[in-house]
Amino acid sequence: MTEPRTNGGESVERVAVQVDRLCWSGVLLGLAFTMTNVQQFAANGARSWSLPWCTAWLLDPMVSVVLLSILRAEQVTARYGVRTGGWVRVAKWFTLTATYVMNTWEAFTTGSPSRVVLHSVPPLVVFVAAEAVTDLRDKLGAAMVAARSAAFMNAAEPTPASAPETPTAVPPGTTSAGDTSDNATPGGTVSAGNGSAERRRRTSFAEYLAMARQARTPEVSVTPAWVRQVTGCSRGLSSRLAATLIDEGGGR
Incomplete structure (x- = not known):
């Protein structure tokens, strides 16, 4: 603080x-x-x-x-x-x-x-x-x-968090642009298990932490509100991320 x-x-x-x-x-x-x-x-x-x-x-x-x-x-x-x-x-x-x-x-x-x-x-x-x-x-x-x-x-004070991305619906029988050939079946359809796993995937703590580290500058005072602003993470996770960054920065 x-x-x-x-x-x-x-x-x-x-x-x-x-x-x-x-x-x-x-x-x-x-x-x-x-x-x-x-x-x-x-x-x-x-x-x-x-x-x-x-x-x-x-x-x-x-x-x-x-x-x-x-x-x-x-x-x-x-x-x-x-x-x-x-x-x-x-x-x-x-x-x-x-x-x-x-x-x-x-x-x-x-x-x-x-x-x-x-x-x-x-x-x-x-x-x-x-x-x-x-x-x-x-x-x-x-x-x-x-x-x-x-x-x-x-x-x-809370700041508006970034809106989570809504996964784009993929029509049956087609593959999305981001899918690789490993996720598609020979008939041109997406494997149900792989597609559901990709849509259910959440950003990990380490990824949020990397985003915050990249956005952090020497004059920034790390707070949960600042973490939410630059990463779009949840309120509960922002407190953990802020505490980790403060520990890394020697109390700032």
Whole structure:
């Protein structure tokens, strides 16, 4: 079956991966922006490269690593419909709040509205993205399921099969153009047993399979409906033929 796609023709799974990566990139960039302000808050005017100044760089990564681990775990649990406990929510919001307070403390103490806005935007983006990335992943998963269902239904739609050939009646005492001398009796009549056997003959599975192989091209997505269209076989046989062709083509 072909990969499920959006109305614009783009793969749903590819869009989901892109959205996931972009959201996480925004979260990481936001946390990286806050690192300098948190370091200045923790250093509290200490001399550059002194021990307090160096250890102050550890505060923001310590909080950010815990926050990222919680966000990543929530993303996976939400995908499978598993609810996390209350302590997980407390830990997430505590780390987010701590990041915001340490990042904007100096701006609030100096009373500069522009600095408050400047240092509030990155933590708030992280706040919003932390909630949105989990919900987006859940909704995109539902979209992938819906797209797969729609693709399956389209592939299962029946197409008119080719009309079976009606055997041409052969008048008594004559032979058809396709009969060989082996099938005819010396008197010019067709042997009853041989003529009935020829009319009763059906196309075999191998012959249908050969027809489908010949019609198949690299861009074709093999489905039972496509097999019926190119071979004119029955609905039940088309499923077996499609499964055989998919196995031969490595899943396509």
